[in-house]
Amino acid sequence: MKKPVIRSLCVLVLLASVAVRVQANQTRDAMITDFDAGAAITDVIRDHGYVVRENPVKRPKLLSSVIYFQRPECQQASLVLPYPINAETLPLLARVAKPDFDRHFFYLGRSWDGQHRASMFFEWAKYAVLDIFGASRYVPVRLAIVLAEAPDCHPVAALDWGAVWDKSRHRGAAKGAGAGVAAQAGT
């Protein structure tokens, strides 16, 4: 193969890969911007008929992203904290949840009793790859949630936390709220 042909092929790969990556990055950024973790969690809680309580901590404090809600069968309020999957969330959680609270971690389609970052990373990788082919049920943002509940709280009905990342919910929310609604995906 002649030198000009090889060079042309190299330039073609360079330009094509850059063009595709710019497009892919823009799509990802739009997905992250549109993803409003707080609103999605609030919706899931309200869909199950529970009352969301006001968080006394306000922005820009990190703990302002905590969402409190009351189950009628429990004496103390439960709380949900959204956090990036690679973050160490236990120190933050320790500041809002009592030490004896039960903790459950949720991310996309799975749940854990502890913060299993590696498992969450593989879960994210699975749905990120599926998303390229449009086959992911979930929005593959790297935000997980942790639910903390009082030890004497025995919920009658389990909440489907997977709905927080459900694509159909976010499509509906985006249509309902309009494209201008900014999200707090990076909390």
Place this chain on the structure above:
Amino acid sequence: MELPASTGVVAGIGRRELLLWVVICLFANQALQLLDIGSYEAFAASLAAQNIIYWLACYAVIYRLSGSDGARPATRLDCFLASAICVSILLTSFLPYRFGIGLLTTITAGYFLMADRGDRNLTAAGSVLLAISAHQVWGPVLFQLLTPELLRADAALVGETLAWLRPDIIWSQNSFHAPDGHSISLIGGCSSFNNVSSAVLACATVAMLTRTDWHRRDIATLAVACVVMILMNAARLCLLAWSGPQHLFWHEGAGAQILGVAQTLLVLLIAWWGAAPGRRMA
């Protein structure tokens, strides 16, 4: 380990030029993951936040590759590997994350190191490329797995220092509570691991910019750079825990930039000191 010397020469292009094209494609795709080109403002902001050491490492790779044997033609194996990597770059560009391109950087670095055929410049370029991939991908993956342990180590260092300087600050696990109500909790971004990763990259880059071989002394330089980075980060965390105004200045204000510049300059100075020709002769 060394691959067979030749599996057939392909007329047309030199080995150096072919490998330079591969590296340029890799770096261009990596740059897009580091820079925000959404708007001029976002681009300027992301440019200002760049890690200078990373870009110096990219320069070192290109510098060493440019200095490699230009007369040697590309073999069939070179062409096959370059084609495979270029096609993979194109495929991974659909995945807008660092992991795919980082994996390809590692593979390219491995090829440079194994198939250098006595070309020391190519080995040096491979070493820095490996350090880049470790900094960009493997370090963060390792950090993801070891975050609690590393944060506990950082918290212990800060806790012990504060117990000596400010005994009124209460240390509890990864949190620090000042008597005026100010409190901080260490999270992933606070860890000195990120600084250590930069220190490794800086030492590899500067060493391979000044020469093409490794010396035993480089290990000592690396250890000094890592220890200094850990201590600087501990000092930063002490300042953040000190009081609300200190936190505001060193975390949100001009202090953050001052610390960032100071850390970068210090680690580069240590790396230059370790790699300086005069010191090597001694």
